Amino acid sequence: MVGWFIKRKHERESMNAHDNSAEPARSTSGRLPTDAVRSLARMVGLELSEERISALMPQLESHMALIHAIDGLNAGGAEPAVELHLSRTKEPLNG
Amino acid sequence: MVSVRNDVCDRPLVDIASNIRRRELSSAEITDSVLSRIEALESQLNAFITVLAEPARRQANEADREIAAGGYRGPLHGIPVSVKDLFWTAGVRTTGGSRLLRHWIPNTSATVVNRLRQAGAVLIGKANMYEFAYGSVHTDVGPARNPWDPLRSTGGSSSGSAAAVAAGMGYGSVGSDTGGSIRIPAAFCGIVGMKPTYGRVSRHGAIPLSWSCDHMGPMTRTVADCAALLKVIAGTDPLDSTSSELPVSDYSLELERDVSALRIGIAPSYLRENIAPSALSVIENAIQHFQGLGASIQAVDPPSPSDLVPVLLAIMSAEAAAYHLPALRAESDMFSDAVRERLELGALTPATTYIHAQRLRKQVMEQMRDAMSRVDILLMPTSPMTAPLIDEDLSTSEDAHPELLAARINYTGPFDLTGFPALSIPCGFVESGLPVGMQLVAKPYEEEILLSAAWAYEQSNSWHQRLPPTIQSLQA
Numbered sequence: 296m297v298g299w300f301i302k303r304k305h306e307r308e309s310m311n312a313h314d315n316s317a318e319p320a321r322s323t324s325g326r327l328p329t330d331a332v333r334s335l336a337r338m339v340g341l342e343l344s345e346e347r348i349s350a351l352m353p354q355l356e357s358h359m360a361l362i363h364a365i366d367g368l369n370a371g372g373a374e375p376a377v378e379l380h381l382s383r384t385k386e387p388l389n390g
Numbered sequence: 391m392v393s394v395r396n397d398v399c400d401r402p403l404v405d406i407a408s409n410i411r412r413r414e415l416s417s418a419e420i421t422d423s424v425l426s427r428i429e430a431l432e433s434q435l436n437a438f439i440t441v442l443a444e445p446a447r448r449q450a451n452e453a454d455r456e457i458a459a460g461g462y463r464g465p466l467h468g469i470p471v472s473v474k475d476l477f478w479t480a481g482v483r484t485t486g487g488s489r490l491l492r493h494w495i496p497n498t499s500a501t502v503v504n505r506l507r508q509a510g511a512v513l514i515g516k517a518n519m520y521e522f523a524y525g526s527v528h529t530d531v532g533p534a535r536n537p538w539d540p541l542r543s544t545g546g547s548s549s550g551s552a553a554a555v556a557a558g559m560g561y562g563s564v565g566s567d568t569g570g571s572i573r574i575p576a577a578f579c580g581i582v583g584m585k586p587t588y589g590r591v592s593r594h595g596a597i598p599l600s601w602s603c604d605h606m607g608p609m610t611r612t613v614a615d616c617a618a619l620l621k622v623i624a625g626t627d628p629l630d631s632t633s634s635e636l637p638v639s640d641y642s643l644e645l646e647r648d649v650s651a652l653r654i655g656i657a658p659s660y661l662r663e664n665i666a667p668s669a670l671s672v673i674e675n676a677i678q679h680f681q682g683l684g685a686s687i688q689a690v691d692p693p694s695p696s697d698l699v700p701v702l703l704a705i706m707s708a709e710a711a712a713y714h715l716p717a718l719r720a721e722s723d724m725f726s727d728a729v730r731e732r733l734e735l736g737a738l739t740p741a742t743t744y745i746h747a748q749r750l751r752k753q754v755m756e757q758m759r760d761a762m763s764r765v766d767i768l769l770m771p772t773s774p775m776t777a778p779l780i781d782e783d784l785s786t787s788e789d790a791h792p793e794l795l796a797a798r799i800n801y802t803g804p805f806d807l808t809g810f811p812a813l814s815i816p817c818g819f820v821e822s823g824l825p826v827g828m829q830l831v832a833k834p835y836e837e838e839i840l841l842s843a844a845w846a847y848e849q850s851n852s853w854h855q856r857l858p859p860t861i862q863s864l865q866a
Contacts, residue, residue: 341718361792376751
C-alpha cells in the first residue's frame with residue numbers, strides 16, 4: 296500500500312548519494328554555491344554552520360526546484376491574494 | 391468477525407447528547423468513562439500532550455448542575471472533547487507539539503476553545519500534534535499511534551486528535567489544516583474530518599503555521615457529529631480579520647437534504663495520479679455507491695495538483711518562516727532537525743516567488759470555481775496511500791524532504807490554497823484492515839452540501855461503525 300511512497304523515498308536517497316559522490320565538496324548538484332546560501336541566510340539573520348549547510352543543501356535544491364516550478368505559470372493580471380478592507384476601519388473612526 | 395461501536399465511549403456524539411439532554415446519562419458518568427478509556431489506551435496511542443482529568447470532571451459536574459436546573463445549552467453540553475495543542479487555553483500549557491513552548495501557559499483562550507466552553511463542552515485534553523503543525527514529530531513528544539495498528543502513523547499534523555477520536559477518547563476534537571492536517575489523519579484513522587471554508591472558523595488563538603492557509607475544523611466519528619461540532623465553532627469573530635460575516639447554518643438540520651440529484655465532479659488529475667491501486671479500487675466503489683444513491687457523475691477539469699501544491703508550498707514555507715524567524719535566529723536548537731530545515735528553506739524562499747504564488751492563488755481560485763460551475767461537489771481520494779509504518783513515515787524523518795511533503799498533500803493541499811471547504815469520510819478498508827478516506831469538496835461556504843452528501847453516503851453503509859483493533863482488545 297505504501298510501496299510507491301517508500302520507492303520515492305529510496306529514489307530520493309539514491310539520487311542524493313549519486314550527486315554527493317560526483318561532487319562531494321560542493322552542493323549536491325553544483326547549482327547552488329554553499330557560500331551564496333550562507334550569505335543569503337545571513338541576510339535574514341540566520342547563521343548557518345558548515346554542518347547545517349551540508350545538511351540543508353540537498354533539501355534546499357529540492358525545495359527550490361519545487362517552488363520554481365511555478366515560475367512558468369502565468370498569473371495573468373491577478374494581484375496578490377491579499378486584500379486590505381479599509382472600509383472596515385471607517386465606522387469606528389467616525390464613531 | 392467485525393466488531394461494531396456499542397460502548398458508551400464509542401457511540402456518536404449526537405446520541406450521547408440526546409441521552410444527556412433527557413438526563414438518561416450524566417456528563418459526569420460520560421466523562422469518567424472517557425477518562426477511563428484514556429487511562430487504558432494512552433500508553434499505547436500517545437494521543438494527548440496534556441490530559442485535563444480534574445478540570446474535566448469539574449466541568450462535567452457543572453454541566454450536570456446546569457442541565458438539572460433547566461439550563462441545557464445544546465448538543466455539546468456536557469460532552470467530552472479535545473483540541474489540538476496549538477489552541478491557546480488560559481491557564482493550561484499550550485506546547486504546539488514543540489520543545490520551544492513546552493512550558494508556555496497562555497493568559498487567554500482561542501476563540502474555538504471559548505466557543506466550546508460556551509456551548510458547555512467538557513475539555514478533556516490537549517491533543518498530540520506534529521511540531522508547530524509542520525510535517526514532523528518532535529522527539530520530546532513522540533508520535534501519536536494509529537488505533538487501527540499502533541505501529542502505523544496517524545498522519546498529521548492533527549495526529550493526536552485523530553487517534554483520540556478513533557479510539558473513543560472523546561467524542562470529537564478540533565484540529566487545524568494547512569496542507570491536509572485534519573483530512574489526512576482523519577483518513578488514516580477512519581474518522582470524519584472537515585476543513586471548512588477559509589474564514590468560516592476563527593483562527594484567533596491558534597498558533598499559526600501559515601496565516602493565509604490555516605483552517606480550523608472538526609474531527610469526529612460521524613458526519614452528524616461533525617455538523618454539531620462545526621455549528622458551535624463556526625461564525626464571525628472580530629479577533630480574526632479574515633473571519634467571515636456570512637451567517638452560520640444549523641448544519642444538523644441540513645443533513646437530510648435530498649441528494650438524489652447531486653452532481654459529482656470527477657477530475658482525472660485528482661483520482662488516478664500516484665494513488666495505490668488498492669485505495670483507488672475503494673474510491674471507485676464509493677463513486678458507484680453515490681451513483682446508486684441517484685447522483686450523476688461528470689468529468690471536470692480543475693487546476694492540477696502538480697501545479698497547485700508548489701504554489702501552496704511557496705506560500706506556506708515563507709509564512710511559516712516569517713512567523714518563526716525570531717525563534718529560529720535565537721534558539722534554533724529547540725526545533726527538531728526536520729522542522730528547523732523546513733523553516734530555513736522558507737526563510738530562503740525569494741519574496742518574488744511568494745508574491746508570484748499569491749497572484750497565482752487568486753487566479754486558481756477563479757479556475758477552481760469555474761471547474762465546479764456545473765457540479766455540486768468534487769470527489770477524490772483524501773490521500774494517495776493508507777497509514778504508513780511510523781518508522782518509514784515522513785513525520786519521523788530527520789530531513790525536510792520537500793518532495794515527499796508535496797506528495798503527501800497532493801489531494802488535500804489544493805483546497806488549503808483555494809480555501810474551498812473539504813471533508814474526508816471513511817469509505818472502506820484495504821485488505822490489511824487499514825481505513826481509506828474519500829474527500830468531498832464543495833464551493834465556498836457550501837458546507838451544508840458537503841455534509842448532506844457525506845451523511846447520505848454514511849447512512850447507506852457501515853464503515854463508520856467498525857471498531858479499531860486497539861479497542862477490540864479492551865473488550866476481549
